Amino acid sequence: MLIYNSSKGYGAIPQAIHWLTVILVAVAWSLGLFGDDLPKGTLRDAGLFVHISAGLAVIILLIIRLAWNFFNPPPFAGSTTLGIWLVRLGQAAHYLLYALLFAVPVAGIVLQFARGESIPIFGLSEIASPWVKDRAFSGNVEEVHEVLAHTLMIVAGFHAAAALIHHWILRDQTLARMLPRFGE
Ligand code: HEM
Numbered sequence: 509m510l511i512y513n514s515s516k517g518y519g520a521i522p523q524a525i526h527w528l529t530v531i532l533v534a535v536a537w538s539l540g541l542f543g544d545d546l547p548k549g550t551l552r553d554a555g556l557f558v559h560i561s562a563g564l565a566v567i568i569l570l571i572i573r574l575a576w577n578f579f580n581p582p583p584f585a586g587s588t589t590l591g592i593w594l595v596r597l598g599q600a601a602h603y604l605l606y607a608l609l610f611a612v613p614v615a616g617i618v619l620q621f622a623r624g625e626s627i628p629i630f631g632l633s634e635i636a637s638p639w640v641k642d643r644a645f646s647g648n649v650e651e652v653h654e655v656l657a658h659t660l661m662i663v664a665g666f667h668a669a670a671a672l673i674h675h676w677i678l679r680d681q682t683l684a685r686m687l688p689r690f691g692e
């Protein structure tokens with residue numbers, strides 16, 4: 509399988525980034541929603557640590573992905589039986605997903621700082637909050653972080669449904685382009 513994107517589909521690295529991002533977003537979202545149900549103490553702290561680490565990894569993968577797209581553009585989404593405006597809608601959804609993959613973790617970083625808490629960098633170091641704890645501000649930012657996170661999941665849900673419609677109903681190569689092609 510090719511490392512780089514080709515006219516046949518996404519390369520191994522862009523695919524790995526895509527599917528790893530899917531897993532990390534699912535982990536971060538689940539821990540964001542249900543982390544509070546973990547018993548108070550070590551377990552809950554560990555949940556927040558994994559939540560933050562997954563969110564930071566999402567931003568790092570996003571930066572690598574955007575740099576990769578610049579030097580090695582994704583394959584043109586032309587192999588569809590649908591009109592050009594639907595192809596454009598799919599592309600617009602990708603841009604919206606990029607924006608949300610950035611905005612959700614950034615809002616999370618602001619939230620952690622607004623609580624006066626430091627941000628652990630994968631257990632290797634920590635960035636101390638530049639602010640003192642502000643309850644009202646952190647409450648508002650938590651709301652923003654949550655709404656953005658749910659919006660990301662809704663857009664990703666439509667995006668995944670579109671990929672499955674392409675595969676099972678339109679029977680084109682859209683999903684196959686994002687799946688490993690062995691023996692190439
Ligand atoms: C793709 C990445 C992320 C997703 C999908 C996500 C999602 C969520 C969700 C759904 C919640 C629950 C909100 C609520 O019920 O009020 C939450 C809470 C939270 N998130 Fe994130 N988040 C992400 C990244 C981050 C990052 C990078 C940080 C910090 C550096 C962060 C910090 C927090 C904090 C401090 C909470 C509150 C936790 C609590 O009090 O229990 N998040 N997140």
Ligand code: HEM
Binds near residue numbers: 605668671
């Ligand atoms: C959190 C969930 C997801 C996010 C954030 C996400 C994000 C993205 C983004 C930004 C792209 C543009 C190409 C790239 O930069 O990699 C993309 C492409 C793609 N995604 Fe997802 N995705 C998610 C889940 C899924 C799921 C569950 C499926 C399959 C059921 C899927 C199938 C595809 C396909 C087939 C493409 C290529 C479409 C094309 O360009 O022709 N994605 N995704």
